[in-house]
Amino acid sequence: MTTEKRILVTGGAGYLGSAVTKMLLGRGRQVVVLDDLTYGTAGLDGVLDDPRLELIRADVRDRAAVRSAVQDVEAVFHLAAIANDPSGDLDTALTRSINLDAYAPLLEEARAAGARLFVNASSFSVYGVNVTPNITETDPLNCRREYSRCKAESEAVVRSFTTDTFATVSIRLATMCSWSPRMRFDVIANQLLGIAQVERKVVVHGGEQQRPHIDIRDVCDLFEVLLEAPREKYSGEVFNAGGENVTIRQLAELARDIVGQDGGEPVELTYEPGRADERSYHVNSDKLERVLGFRAKRTIRESMQSIADAYARGEWSDSHADEYHNIRHLGNRLAAAAVG
Ligand SMILES: NC(=O)c1ccc[n+]([C@@H]2O[C@H](COP(=O)([O-])OP(=O)(O)OC[C@H]3O[C@@H](n4cnc5c(N)ncnc54)[C@H](O)[C@@H]3O)[C@@H](O)[C@H]2O)c1
Known part of the structure; x- marks a missing residue:
């Protein structure tokens, strides 16, 4: 026992x-x-x-x-x-x-x-x-x-x-990023990969903002x-x-490159001026390494690749579905509760 x-x-x-x-x-x-x-x-x-x-x-x-x-x-x-x-x-x-x-x-x-x-x-x-x-x-x-x-x-x-x-x-x-069977396509790296996969076209707003x-x-x-x-x-x-700090532009280019390997239509990137939410920050995670010897090791390319691999296995098809977006899923529940 x-x-x-x-x-x-x-x-x-x-x-x-x-x-x-x-x-x-x-x-x-x-x-x-x-x-x-x-x-x-x-x-x-x-x-x-x-x-x-x-x-x-x-x-x-x-x-x-x-x-x-x-x-x-x-x-x-x-x-x-x-x-x-x-x-x-x-x-x-x-x-x-x-x-x-x-x-x-x-x-x-x-x-x-x-x-x-x-x-x-x-x-x-x-x-x-x-x-x-x-x-x-x-x-x-x-x-x-x-x-x-x-x-x-x-x-x-x-x-x-x-x-x-x-x-x-x-x-x-x-x-956070990477494939999970309870998937979120409302976090930026996952979202860009999802859009690239489904629409073969990604509009990048601003693009120089850094995100860890x-x-x-x-x-x-x-x-x-x-x-x-x-x-x-x-x-x-x-x-x-945190692991890699990368710009939105780099994420979009990674999404284009990863999805573009699947033999389908090439993924087109277009750039537009930035929008109101232009959070840009670079975060240092050295304390974790200093105190606990831990450093995140997966690259964002590996994370995004895991989502493309899950698509190829047929584990998701429409990254826009409400279930993958917390705000829409929760908003629907709150609205239903208000009516009920
Ligand atoms: N996803 C990110 O990028 C990110 C970044 C920083 C911190 N976090 C934090 O990490 C944690 C996990 O995030 P996630 O991305 O897995 O989110 P998620 O929405 O996928 O998971 C949250 C889970 O909590 C459950 N939950 C929500 N309200 C509950 C309640 N009242 N009682 C019991 N269960 C409840 C949900 O059913 C869900 O399974 C959260 O605390 C989040 O704030 C997430």
């Missing part, structure tokens, strides 16, 4: 969460997923029958469900959220209740149940528009929207629960490092986690 404790992944059916769940199962871990299944279970296809997986379909604000989910748990990866700035603006009170108010009860229950580690998925969006050439964790935050404000405030809540036996850490994630990225497989590797590393090295800390 195994005495190994379980790992809780909130939001474990999501874009990142489903990859984390599969990574943990693949490495022999017992996993509990707590997720309200906003986007269904496609991300967990192939592991739903795995006896080492317990799926709890519940809202992360449901305290009884949370109490049940943290039983015999060693570590919590807290990923459940309304997961980007525009979706967070749809209903800011709802965003705050899920993306911030749910933290303290979850942390209390996890710590009381004997968990030893809590990992918080924060975001580079806390830096907002920041022209600092190389943003580090000590640079000022500039949270302009509810999603980013909640991420920034959550870091302080998480840190306040830290004890010698309950390690916490907040990871500020870059924009990280492949979800690198995030999985980082989470494994956090499980294995001595907790005193990083507990109570905040880390940037």
Whole structure:
């Protein structure tokens, strides 16, 4: 009989969460997923029958469900959220209740149940528009929207629960990319690859804006490092986690080159003046390497190639479908709830 404790992944059916769940199962871990299944279970296809997986379909604000989910748990990866700035603006009170108010009860229950580690998925969006050439964790935050404000405030809540036996850490994630069975085509690298594949034509607005990225497989590797590393090295800390910093123009050119290899029509790029949202930032993730010896290793080309490969396998066809765009999917649900 195994005495190994379980790992809780909130939001474990999501874009990142489903990859984390599969990574943990693949490495022999017992996993509990707590997720309200906003986007269904496609991300967990192939592991739903795995006896080492317990799926709890519940809202992360449901305290009884949370109490049940943290039983015999060693570590919590807290990923459940309304997961980007525009979706967070749809209903800011709802965003705050899920993306911030749910933290303290979850942390209390996890710590009381004997968990030893809590990992918080924060975001580079806390830096907002920041022209600092190389943003580090000590640079000022500039949270302009509810999603980013909640991420920034959550870091302080998480840190306040830290004890010698309950390690916490907040990871500020870059924009993620790569194929996932619970796919998002509303993040920029994925979006450009999707448009190139479906329309064979990409309009680039501006193009010189820099955006940091990280492949979800690198995030999985980082989470494994956090499980294995001595907790005193990083507990109570905040880390940037990004891979390549590239311009939108470079992303569009990569999408053109990758899709163009499939033997179909060549992909045409056209350039137009920039639009209102011209966030351009370059984020430094050296602290992760200094403290934990971790550096993201996948290139954006590899990330985008994984999406083209999934297209070739027939795993997606229309990147414009609502299910792949959080703001549309959530907007539809909120509208239906208002009517109902
Ligand atoms: N995708 C990115 O580029 C990015 C960048 C930085 C940080 N993050 C953060 O990483 C985490 C994962 O993001 P993702 O891209 O996988 O998003 P996602 O939307 O694919 O996944 C979020 C998951 O949380 C679940 N969820 C939402 N509200 C819930 C609730 N009230 N109760 C229970 N479950 C709920 C959803 O069903 C979904 O499975 C989020 O915290 C997000 O803010 C994402």
